[in-house]
Amino acid sequence: MTIAADTLTINGRTFHSRLLVGTGKYKDMEETRLAIEASGAEIITVAIRRTNIGQNPGEANLLDTLPPDQYTYLPNTAGCYSAEDAVRTCRLARELLDDHTLVKLEVLGDEKTLFPHVTETLEAARTLVEEGFEVMVYTNDDPIVARELEQIGCVAVMPLAAPIGSGLGIRNPYNILEIIENANVPVIVDAGVGTASDAAVAMELGCDGVLMNTAIAAAQNPVLMASAMKKAIEAGREAFLAGRMPRKRYASASSPIDGTFF
């Protein structure tokens, strides 16, 4: 199998990159553009917020910088603490982007940890799926909840590695593995990735992709980190497809004993 053929499919949409990137927290629009380009990401998340009225008429515009016909936009429901707010946000996003139905659902439960509110998430997911949205859903690493979300009809399940913006990497790889092994839709680790090795670990576990924002935007050199992440996702994916060696308790020499002269 060549890597060129190893595409990511989300509800019938095909992508070459398994790195999904957020567009928040960058210094300015130019840095956003350069980082996204360096990352090779094809799917980018955006937030839906009130328009500034009467202020900054010449302000750089996200849609001009990263055109929706060049990138697959994934509007998020960031900042929503209720199913109702999340559903409202998705409806507005759909109207904004000409009936684009792919959305990232996140319903938060706590300001300090930004952990997902599971019951509100399930409720929002049901409503959105009924209304014809293609829901990629941010969730915790509970395999039962992931299974429920898939059964509701979400097109991808996105378990967190660690709290949003924490950079702690995958806290519970065994739960993520459990989710991957039971899922019939793509599993995309979302939130908590901090550096390149975290992304590689996610892919080595068998994830279909990784979504990150702070790991790139808050790096000392975001454009360089974006490039590192691109490589890490590719390396991790190749390692997964290559099938790693088993872990062993004891050593196993790499050079033969036969022919030793001492």
Next chain:
Amino acid sequence: MQIIVNGEAVEAPDNLTAAELIRHLGLENERLAMEINRQIAPRSRHDEIVIQPNDKVEIVRAIGGG
């Protein structure tokens, strides 16, 4: 008439259509979505929809976010 736009009280002419409101606010060149009293006001109907006094209007756009 008085209406609420993005949480702020705004004075606007009576019998304004949604399209006219957008022009009144100087937003005619922006990509945006509108909600009136929690209902989506689709772009295709902006010339038909008439804003009523005390309507709560939300006008949103896409910005950077994770």
